[in-house]
Amino acid sequence: MIFVLDVGNTNIVLGIYKNEELIVEWRLSTDNRKTSDEYMIEVAQLFAYNKLEVSDISGVIISSVVPNIMYSLEHMVRKFFNKKPLVVGPGIKTGINIKYDNPKEVGADRIVNAVAAHEMYKKPLVIIDFGTATTFCAVAANGDYIGGTISPGIKISSDALFQRAAKLPRVELIKPETVICKNTVASMQAGIVYGYIGQVDFIVSKIKEEMIALGEENPMVIATGGLANLIAEGSKSIDKVEPFLTLEGLRIIYEKNRE
Structure with a gap:
């Protein structure tokens, strides 16, 4: 084991x-x-x-x-x-060719996710990891790690609103049924969650445009991380949620380096 x-x-x-x-x-x-x-x-x-x-x-x-x-x-x-x-770091076999200006700057979690998703799907991919920060990674059909985007995580955004606005409470991250809300808590929840869904869909649309311009077919969009399901419920761009993508990538990398 x-x-x-x-x-x-x-x-x-x-x-x-x-x-x-x-x-x-x-x-x-x-x-x-x-x-x-x-x-x-x-x-x-x-x-x-x-x-x-x-x-x-x-x-x-x-x-x-x-x-x-x-x-x-x-x-x-x-x-x-x-x-x-x-x-996971320099010298480890991953099977992924990193196209970053400085490959050492790419977080280990992003590399591991790319390894797992490429092994599972063998097609152009956009990988979104909803962690403390939210990362968007573009992976070519041949496994090249093209690059990506990093934005503040949804919890960071929520905590900042609570900490910097004196009258606003800390709220649970759930998706209200409507965007026009009748109380402060629901209004904050709608702004945070629906605003984040909009951000995800816009960034994904731009990444897809740029990947297609590079000659890749329309990419599949994979989401992982603790809040992936919450955002995927309202997103038009997420195709599949893989909750254990990073762990699967670690297993694959271990097998590649077993000897």
């Missing part, structure tokens, strides 16, 4: 694959103040709760956009699993 870890700015998503099947998935808060022992205790509790044996783990792979946390996580893996983790 393979233990995979996707470290984001807000959450660490962990999963265990048995062959090609994701048998369990967990989320922990990202906290670079935690020691390797603290993370080890949390992981040990998750294993015990799910009646999993540490000895069954044959390999570990990590992707991270939080450099400060890696020392603790890598040491946790060495202590708990007695293995050196594979870390």
Whole structure:
């Protein structure tokens, strides 16, 4: 079995694959103040709760956009699993040709998503990852990572509205039935959610135009991340939601680098 870890700015998503099947998935808060022992205790509790044996783990792979946390996580893996983790970064085989001006600037999560989506669909793709930031990635039919866009995540936008406007409350991120609302909470929810749906559809339309101009066929649009379903419900541009796209990409990259 393979233990995979996707470290984001807000959450660490962990999963265990048995062959090609994701048998369990967990989320922990990202906290670079935690020691390797603290993370080890949390992981040990998750294993015990799910009646999993540490000895069954044959390999570990990590992707991270939080450099400060890696020392603790890598040491946790060495202590708990007695293995050196594979870390997504320069020198790792991905099968993806990155066309960025500086390929090292592309976040590990974006590369991992591109690997998974290309392996799954083998066609031009727009990949949207709804995380702390929302990333839009353009991937060619041959697997080239063409580039993309980064915007503030929906939770960041919502928190900023609450923090900077004295009379506005913090609201739950749900989609009201109407845009013309009769109270402050619903008005904020409509503005945040429908405004974000509009942003997603516009950015996707522009990416599609540019990809077609480069000679790609009309791209398929894949969404992933915690709020993907919320936005996909109202979006005209999202074709498929893949909630475990990043974990699947980690499994694929591990297999490519197994030897």
